[in-house]
Amino acid sequence: MLSVLLGAIGIVSIIFLAIHVARDLRLLNSASSDNVQWTLSQAEVEFVEFQLHLATLDAADPADIKMLRRDFDIFYSRIRTLSQSSLYADLRKQFEFFDSLTNVERFLDQTVDEIDADDAGLVAALPDMRERADDIRKSVRRMSNSGLNFFARDSDLRRNSVAVTLMQMAFGVTALLVALLLLSLYLGVLNRQNIRRRSEVIEASKRMKVVTSTALDAVIVANAEGYILDFNTAAEQIFGYTAQEALGKELGTMIVPDQYREAHEAGMQRMRDQGERRVVGKGRIKLEAKRKSGDSFPVELAVQSATTSEGEIYIAFLRDISTQVEAERELVMARDRAMAGEKAKTDFLATMSHEIRTPLNGLLGNLTLLSETKLSAKQSRYIKNMDTSGKLLMSHISDVLDITKYDAGKLRLRPIEMDISLLLQDIVDNQSGAASANGTTLEWSWITAPVNWIRADRDRIQHILMNVIGNAVKFTHDGQVVIQVETNQQAGQAPELQITISDSGIGMTEELQKQIFDDFMTGDSSYDREVGGTGLGLGIAQRFVKALGGRIDVASNVGQGSTFSIRFPIEPIDAPDLKIAQRKPVAQASGCAILLVEDNEINRVVAREMLTAAGHLVTEAHNGSEAVEIAQDIRFDLILMDISMPILDGRGATRAIRAGQGMSANTPIVALTANAMAEEQETFLSDGMNDILTKPLVRKDLLTVIAKYVQSNEAQANPPETASAPVATRYLDELRDTLGVDQLQSLLDRYTQEVERTISAFSDPAQRNLPEIAALAHRLAGSSASMGAMEMRAGFLAIETSAKADDQVRTDEWIAGLPAIWARTRPLLQAERRTAPRTRQ
Incomplete structure (x- = not known):
């Protein structure tokens, strides 16, 4: 009721004020209109005064003439006001006023020069001036009347407009008051709702206090000065203070450790002075807090702010994370x-590799030396079998090291320029003997356009393919192994090489397919008895494929064969310029002075025998210290x-020799090591060594590295021999001893058929495609080498070389x-022996 009464009083007051405002506006509007109308009337009055003065002028009286000029100037000024003032802009748009004003201005323009002339000139122009003044009298009158009529009408319109505006204002104010009245009613409703909500907030606050008091995390509320306002039950349990002890106390002195107190207080002061917040609203952070006992412990803290009255x-x-931190510490x-x-484990494998390779070096080295003595055919076969077993053991050691390097993330790729087609052909040639022994055909081809030259890790790719193709050959009897190569490329991605190896062998079960890439997985026991192996090959192949950025898959059915699909990205490159050169045996330096530094007696004997047999002078040292002393005084x-x-x-010995000024300070140093870890081998080179030979030592590698780093002062006494016989009969004897007559005859028959088909194909002009001729000649060169047909091998190599050089004439020759x-x-x-078996001297 009070709000209604106040609203009514407000409405009455506004109506009363509106009436008075309207009256004041009318009075103000009348004063303005009167002033404008007075100016119009005064213009006519001033013209009349000028005209009367003009008619009664005493030409002999200069004062009277001066008064005439003054009257003219006043009238002239009045007319200029009417023609230029913005107050009369709307009036000048009226035709009657504008026409009259134009006539008056014309009169003024005609008269002004006469008025401004000297007295004599003015007196002479008086008659004409009086006549023009009489003529213009009507225009002045009409101008004054039209102006007064216009402003009278305009004043009426203005007054009506102001009255209407005020009435509208009155109605608007009235509506506003009504709205205010309704608003006051609504505010009353809201007030009741606020009362209800306040009670709800109070209840919620009570519930929140129950929640915080039962929370497992400590909840501490503090003001901007850092004094504690609330301290829940969990805080009492965590920090050891009661709520009564904590309330009103400074937060830093209660829970902040002494060593962090200064930083805490600086942060609070910075937040109060500059508003800088480094913790508030930043989520969870970990720091240390202090209990009542003074013990520090880790907590997880989250701080939020709120504005209150x-x-x-x-x-x-705050959450006590002592248990969590301890668990993390134990996990670390x-x-x-x-x-x-x-x-x-890695160190153990490296050590075991060294320890195994060291006696293996002695074993294989002595076998090499033994094979050069006079032996019977049976003894030669036994030694060859022992050598094969030793090399197989070395391969197993390398496989284990490769797995270790991959799993440790230390397997590094060494991409080089390579011919993938040549690599595949070499592998096929290598496996063709085993395939023939199983009665299996082995062939390969490109499905898409060949991409021969790529940049990739040749050693890893060779290892992958040798494992997969070798397995396919081992498990396939009287069947076929087909290798298909193709390239695929998707938009925006590197081209991908896909090699598919399909065989018609024994196949695999679904369970075996899921486990085939696991380490030491060799299938069932029958596989073990038939083909043997450690089961590491496919596991290593899968690791290498992944290292190349690709994948390997298998699909198989029992009794129907298996298909392995290998895919990895490649970088195609242009074929390098190949210099055609005859293949010559590596030159060997003779009569060199060599310092052999080796602590193992057996290895020392093996290396010494190999070196002395090649005509070198060997000085021995049993450790690095002896080597440094000897190298100081003797040049090797x-x-x-x-x-x-x-x-x-x-x-250490290498560093000492290089750092000294002895006779052999600049002599090439080659490491002899059983350590196959690439990372450690790199450190050997950084110590000043020139090259590395991995144990077990192979005569060919040993003599090659000597020829590489030693320039012999003597001419070669015996130049390399060239094969004078078409067939290496000694090699045939070894094959006969190894395979037996029947198996050798089968291989020779297949080789004979293959050669005769190739000669027939070469003689057909329609088959003269140089790339195909080169590929076929390369394959036959490998087969010829396997059979000991050295002259045929040389012929096929010459055909391959000229075909790759696009030399059609030389190829035809x-x-x-x-x-x-x-x-x-x-x-x-x-196949049958025609001469007595040769013995090795």
């Missing part, structure tokens, strides 16, 4: 132990340095001479 407050949520310790164990052509030795190891070579070779390829 008492100012800004800060709510801190467990991780460190695991990493240490992994390193220990080459130093062969073992790595692991007592007193001073090979690395070699093809034309191939039948004559075959005619000399064919009679010598006999």
Whole structure:
């Protein structure tokens, strides 16, 4: 009711005020209109005064003439006001006023020069001036009347407009008051709702207090000055203070450790002065807190702020994470132990590799020396079998090391320029003997356009393909193994090479397919008994494929064969410019002074025998310290340095020799090591060594590295021999001893058919496609080498070389001479022994 009464009083007051405002506006509007109308009337009055003065002028009286000029100037000024003032802009738009004003201005323009003339001139112009003044009198009158009429009408319109505006204002104010009245009613409703909500907030606050008091995390509320306003039950349990002890106390002194107190107080002061917040609203952070007992412990803290009637407050949520931190610490310790164990495993494998390779070096080296003595055919076969087993053992050691390097993330790729087609052909040639022994055909081809030259890790790709193709050959009898190669490329991605190896062998079960890439997985026991193996090959192949950025898959059915699909990205490159050169045996340096540094007696004997047999002078040292002393006084052509030795190891000895000024300070040093870890081998080179030979030592590798680093002062006494016979009969004897007559005859028959088909194909002009000729000649060169047909091998290599050089004429010449070579070779390829077996001297 009070709000209604107040509204009514407001309405009455506004109506009363509106009436008075309207009246004041009318009075103000009348004064303005009167002033404008007075100006119009005064213009006519001033013209009349000028005209009367003009009629009664005493020409002899200069004062009277001056008064006439004044009257004219006043009238002239009045007319200029009417023609230029903005107050009369709307009036000048009226035709009657504008026409009259134009006539008056014309009169003024005609008269002004006469008025401004001297007295004599003015007196002479008086008659004419009086006549024009009489003529213009009507225009002045009409101008004044039209102006007064216009402003009278305009004043009426203005008054009516103001009255209407005021009435509208009155109605608007009235409506506003009504709205205010309704608003007051609505506010009353809201007030009742606020009362209800206030009670709800109070209840919610009570519930929140129950929640915070039962929360597992400490909840501490503090004001901007850092004094505690609330301290829940969990905070009492965590920090050891009661709520009564904590309330009103400074937060820093209660829970902040002494060593962090200064930083805490600086942060609070910075937040009060500059508003800088480094913790508030930043989520969870970890720091240390202090209990009542003074013990520090880790907590997880989250701080939020809120604005209240008492100012800004800060709510801190703290959780005791002592147990969590301890668990994390134990987890880190467990991780460190695991990493240490992994390193220990790697170190163990490296050590075991060295320890196994060292006696293996002695074993294989002595077998090499033994094979050069006079032996019977049976003894030669036994030694060859022992050598094969030793090399197989070395392969197993390398496989284990490769797995370790991959799993430790240390397997690094070494991409080089390579011919993938040539690699595949070499692998097929290598496996063709085993395939023939199983009665299996082995062939390969491109499905898409060949992409021969790529940049990739040749060693890894060779390892992958040798494992997969070798398995396909081992498990396939009287069947076929087909290798298909193609390239695929999707938009925006690198081209991908896909190699599919399909065989018609025994196949695999679904369960075996899921496990085939696991380490030490060799299938069932029948597989083990039939083909043997450690089961590491496909596991390593899968690791290498992944390292190349690709994948390997298998699909198989029992009794129907298996298909392995290998895919990895490649970088195609242009074929490099190949310099055509004849293949010559590596030159060997003779009569060199070599310092052999080796602590193992057996290895030392093996290396010494190999070196002395090649005509070199060998000086021995049992450890690195002896080597440094000897190298100080004697100049050697080459130093062969073992790595692991007592007193001073090979690395330290190399650094000492290089740092000294002895006779052999600049002599090439080659490491002899059983350590196959690439990372450690790189450190050997950084110590000043020139090259590395991995144990077990192979005569060919040993003599090659000597020839590489030693320039012999003597001419070669015996130049390399060239094959004078079409067939290496000694090699045939070895094959006969190894395979037996029947198996050798089967291989020779297949080789004979293959050669005769190739000669026939070469003689067909329609088959003269140089790339195909080169590929076929390369394959036959490998087969010829396997059978000991050295002259045929040389012929096929010449055809391959000229075909790859796009030399059609030279290719045709070699093809034309191939039948004559075959005619000399064919009679010598006999499975039965025709001469007594040769013994090795």
